[in-house]
Amino acid sequence: xxxxxxxxxxxxxxxxxxxxxxxHKARNLYFSLERLNQVEKQYEQExxxxxxxxxxxxxxxxxxxxxxxxxxxQVPEAARVQVVTLDNNATLAxxxxxPQPVVDASLSGAVH
Amino acid sequence: xxLHATPIIVKLPAWRRRVLLIVVLLGFAALLxxxxxxxxxxxxxxxxxxxxxxxxxxxxQSHRGKITDxxxxxxAISSPVESIWMSPADVKITPVQVKEVADLLGLDKxxxxxxxxxxxxxxxxxxxxxxxxxxAKVMKVGVSGIYQQRExxxxxxxxxxxxxxxxxxxxxxxxxEGFELALNTELTGKTGSRRVIKDRSGHIVEDxxxxxxxxxxxxxxxSIDRRIQxxxxxxxxxxxxxxxxxxxxxxVLDAKTGxxxxxxxxxxxxxxxxxxxxGKTRNRAIVDMFEPGSTMKPVTVAAGLESGQYxxxxxxxxxxxxxxxxxxxxxxxxxxxxxxxxxVIQKSSNVGASKIALSLDRFYMWNTFNQLGFGSKTRIGFPxxxxxxxxxxxxxxxxxxxxxxxxxGISVTLLQLARAxxxxxxxxxxxxxxxxxxxxxxxxxxxxxPKTADDMKAMLEMVVQPGGxxxxxxxxxxxxxxxxxxxxKLGAHGxxxxxxxxxxxxxxxxxNPRLIIAVMIDEPNTANDQYYGGVxxxxxxxxxxxxxxxxxxxxxxxxxxxxxxxxxxAESVDDVKEGV
Numbered sequence: 001x002x003x004x005x006x007x008x009x010x011x012x013x014x015x016x017x018x019x020x021x022x023x024h025k026a027r028n029l030y031f032s033l034e035r036l037n038q039v040e041k042q043y044e045q046e047x048x049x050x051x052x053x054x055x056x057x058x059x060x061x062x063x064x065x066x067x068x069x070x071x072x073x074q075v076p077e078a079a080r081v082q083v084v085t086l087d088n089n090a091t092l093a094x095x096x097x098x099p100q101p102v103v104d105a106s107l108s109g110a111v112h
Numbered sequence: 113x114x115l116h117a118t119p120i121i122v123k124l125p126a127w128r129r130r131v132l133l134i135v136v137l138l139g140f141a142a143l144l145x146x147x148x149x150x151x152x153x154x155x156x157x158x159x160x161x162x163x164x165x166x167x168x169x170x171x172x173q174s175h176r177g178k179i180t181d182x183x184x185x186x187x188a189i190s191s192p193v194e195s196i197w198m199s200p201a202d203v204k205i206t207p208v209q210v211k212e213v214a215d216l217l218g219l220d221k222x223x224x225x226x227x228x229x230x231x232x233x234x235x236x237x238x239x240x241x242x243x244x245x246x247x248a249k250v251m252k253v254g255v256s257g258i259y260q261q262r263e264x265x266x267x268x269x270x271x272x273x274x275x276x277x278x279x280x281x282x283x284x285x286x287x288x289e290g291f292e293l294a295l296n297t298e299l300t301g302k303t304g305s306r307r308v309i310k311d312r313s314g315h316i317v318e319d320x321x322x323x324x325x326x327x328x329x330x331x332x333x334x335s336i337d338r339r340i341q342x343x344x345x346x347x348x349x350x351x352x353x354x355x356x357x358x359x360x361x362x363x364v365l366d367a368k369t370g371x372x373x374x375x376x377x378x379x380x381x382x383x384x385x386x387x388x389x390x391g392k393t394r395n396r397a398i399v400d401m402f403e404p405g406s407t408m409k410p411v412t413v414a415a416g417l418e419s420g421q422y423x424x425x426x427x428x429x430x431x432x433x434x435x436x437x438x439x440x441x442x443x444x445x446x447x448x449x450x451x452x453x454x455x456v457i458q459k460s461s462n463v464g465a466s467k468i469a470l471s472l473d474r475f476y477m478w479n480t481f482n483q484l485g486f487g488s489k490t491r492i493g494f495p496x497x498x499x500x501x502x503x504x505x506x507x508x509x510x511x512x513x514x515x516x517x518x519x520x521g522i523s524v525t526l527l528q529l530a531r532a533x534x535x536x537x538x539x540x541x542x543x544x545x546x547x548x549x550x551x552x553x554x555x556x557x558x559x560x561x562p563k564t565a566d567d568m569k570a571m572l573e574m575v576v577q578p579g580g581x582x583x584x585x586x587x588x589x590x591x592x593x594x595x596x597x598x599x600x601k602l603g604a605h606g607x608x609x610x611x612x613x614x615x616x617x618x619x620x621x622x623x624n625p626r627l628i629i630a631v632m633i634d635e636p637n638t639a640n641d642q643y644y645g646g647v648x649x650x651x652x653x654x655x656x657x658x659x660x661x662x663x664x665x666x667x668x669x670x671x672x673x674x675x676x677x678x679x680x681x682a683e684s685v686d687d688v689k690e691g692v
Contacts, residue, residue, distance in 0.1 A: 027317050034316050045192050055186040055269040060342035078588045078672045 167309050167320050174301035176264065177329030179278055179291060181338040182371075182549045186269050187278050188292065190285075194247030194260040196238040201231040203257035212253050213238070216246060240283075241265050266292075270338060272380040273345035276395035277336065277547070280383035288386075289393050291332060291547075294495050301329035333549045335371035340364050340660045344376040347655045348631070352378045355636035355648050361397040362632070362652060363530045364660060367625040369553040370534060370543035372492075372527075373660070399496045401523040402632065405597035405645070406460045406581075407617045408519030410568050411532060413457055415480040416468040417564045424567050425452045430463040437511045442466050458574040460581050460596065462518045469517030470510060477513065478505035483542070483559045484532040486524050490545050500524040519597060526615075530630035533617050536572065536593070537625035540565040569593050573622050576650075578676055585618055585650035586675050587658040589668035593625070594618020594653065596645035601635065611635050616649035620657050623669040627660055629653050 056062075067073040150158065179188035196217065205213075205228070214221045217239045227236050238258070242250075247260045266281045268274075279290020286300075287293035304326030309318045344362045352360040364374035375397050381389040394400065416422040433447030444463050448455070456464030469477060481487065487502030501523040503512075515521045527545060534543040534556070541556030560568075572593035576585045581596045597615040600607035615632045619625035631649040636642065 030318060031315055048189055049191050051186060052189050052191055052267050052269060055189075058185075059269065060339055061273075061346075078675070081672055083589070083668065083672050 163320070167307055169305055169307050172304040172306060172324070172326040173264075174303050174326040175328040176266070176281075176285060177299040177301065177331045179299075179332045179334060181334055181336045181341070182373075183337065184333075185338040187274055187334065187336070187338070188266055188268050190264040191267050192244060193241040193263055193265045194244055195240040195263050196242060196247060196250055196258065196260055198227075198236055198238055198255075198258045199234050200228050200236060200257075201234065203228060203255060205255045205257075209253055209255050213250060213255065213258070216250050216253070217242065268383040270341070271384060272382050273376065274336065274338070274341055275380050275383045276377040276393065276397075277334070277375050278383065279393075280386050289383075290395065290494075291334065294493055295332055299329040299332060302327040335366075335373065335547055335549045336375070337373045337663075339663050340656070341374040341376065343656050343659050343663075344374040344629075345378075345380075347652045348376045349378050351631075351633060351648060351652045355633060355642060357633045357637070357648070358635035359396060360631070360633045360652075361400075361526050362656065363397050363526055363630045364656065365530050365534065365545065365628040365630075367534060367537035367619055367628045368543075369550055370531065370545045370556075371550055372545060372547050373627070374656075375527075375547075395494065395496075396632075396634075397526040398490075398492065398494050399498055399525070401498045401500055401525055402613050402615075402634075403522065403599045403602060404519040404524050404529055405599035405613070405615065406462075406518050407529055407595050407597035407615050407630075407645070408522065408524075409457060409460065409465045409517065410536065410572060410595050411480065411484060412465050412469050412477070412517040413453060413571070414536070414560055414564050414568045415472060415477055416453070417567055418480075418560050419472060419476065421471060422453050422468060424454055424570070427452055428456060428464045428467055430456070430461050430467070433463060435463045435466055435514070437466075437470075437514055438509075440511045442514060454571045454574060457568075457571040457595065458577075458580045460518075460575075465517040466514035469513050474505040474508050474513060477516070478502065478508070480559070481516075481522070483557070484535065485528055485542065486522065486532065490525075490527055490531060492527065492545055492547050494547060498525050500528055520599065526630050526632050529615075529617055530628055533619060533628050533630070535559050536565050536568050537619050537628060538565070569619075569622060569625075572618070576618070581644075582616060582618075582646040582650040583676060584646060585616060585653050587620055587654050587661070588675055589670055589672050590620045590658070590661055590666075591622035591670045591674070592618055592620045592654075592657070593622040594650075596650060598643065598645045610638055612638065612643045614643055614645040614648040616645050616653045618653050618657070620661060621666060621669040626664065626666050627657060629657055629660075631656075 176190045178186065178190075180186055210221055210224055213219075214224055219239065224238065227238070230236070241263060250258070251260060264285060266285070268278060268280065270278070275290075277290055279292035279294075280288055281292050282288050287296035292299065304324040306323040307320040308316045309320060311317045344364055348360050348362045351357070360378045362374070362376045363372060365371070366373055375395070377394070377396050379392045381392040386393075413422070417424075427450050429450050430444060431447060431449045433444040435442045442462050444461050446459075448459055448461055448464075451459065451461055451464055453464075453468070455461070456468070481502050487500050489497050489499045491497075503521075508516075512521050531542065531545045535541060538556055539562035540558055540560035542559050543556045544554050546554070570593075572595055573591060574580055575595055576582050576592045582594060585592055585594050585596075595617055597613075597617075599613050599615075600609070601611040601613055602608070603611070613632060613634055614636055615630070617628070617630040619628045631652045633645075633648040633652075636648045642648065
């Protein structure tokens, strides 16, 4: 009887210590989860800021300004654009019978 | 034995022992009762109080959704900023530090010292919404009692060019205008909360109950194409400035789906910093009504074609250029003689259109207007949309029926007008319009037969050709179909003599329309008669259409040499002015 009590007593102590230990570990893990969540949030915000920055740099008005002023580019006049006929495009040929079916070559960078 | 005195036995009364026993027992009973009371009846209150000592409820902010264009380009996004605040009583600051902080924040030194004097207040903003980088620098100065607080500011990279559509939010992050207002609930989401235990140093140690997860706001994808929006804004601004006009609006519609690809308004404002915006925030394309003028003629004439009474080449005598109905007389700006129905459109003859209208049944004409959506809201989901005005056909007098045929006595929004033209681009089907990106093309409502729609498209092509009113609407490499409109503005006392609205609505490529563009210029300068729709609005159409079709890689349906260079003289002769 006494032996059983002693065994149970020590088991109880061990289990108690185990509980404390696992509680401590759980808190540590929880703490790092919290920190990682924070980091995730921060990255999300940074992503938003980068998106905003990219979007601002890529504004049409800015592209146009850089192209025309810095790079001295210009839209080619109609006379300087060669229009290539699409012979194999049957649907297009049917739809516009009188004027020759054409495709805009300027799309593929006809800036000379 | 004498020494052994018998101990004196004092016989105490028995009740004393009992009293003591009872008192002690009563004491125990009181303790027991108290503990029972605390443990059972008072338990909840005590537990709550206890928890309040170590648990905290944190509110979790939801993130406001983004607004993007159809290709995912940003139109509005929330980004963190810091607000710098201080608690004057706690601040310990040296004059050097005052200068340092003032320089960083762009404030006067006096401003800071003045705020420091008032030590009663515990919370004073030094400056709200500065960039996180700047805030970090200010914190680095290391003044105790100065703190930063995270807030979110809304940024609009597209700035003023899409301001009317996107709108803006106030300081409280609530939508004030445009889609920020219309879709505020969806964009805002729901704030959440969590109850946690914090340790001594403020770290969260444990959740006490299930986290009430915040729902971030939904991202909104508009039907707008930012590239086309830019073009529309640029060209509209150019035209409004060139003609010293009061205002202007332009809409670009996808002819097949009814999606709005661009909607520009001038004057505009910067939504990133909305100050002095009175009168500039109105999205005229949706909110304002105007008398459309001749851009309405295709509707009348199409109704005539549909009735079977008229064909493409039916002859109508418009001589002598006037038509008298009762006390009123309708004028053409130039007498034309006998015109075909197609030429009535091409030359924009008021008399011709009136004669067609007068031969139609009142109800039939009203019903056509109605089916095309005039007089009722487009339900596009934009705050403050106007419905336009089409009077009940029972009240129409003949003169009104005649003037309505060329767009006087009827009020529409530019959006309604652009939508009505989808019937000519879709073989007689009217497409619903949308400002949100659609997955599939919506089903249209048939209004005209395909033949009527195609005939009308052919007539509208003649408008931009020699002999028509809008040579300036031509586009290199594409066939264009469209119609000009010029009307006197309605004032307090009927039509204003010298105030006009010039408009143009058209589509391209005419062989298979991809885009519909409607342009309206409000009160252009009337010097040199440069106020006609064909002069003020058609060039905007042409420039936006040409570049947009190129951006969308729409194959050309005409050689590059299709343009007839308009001479200004020829045009003003052919231009037509409406008004009764």
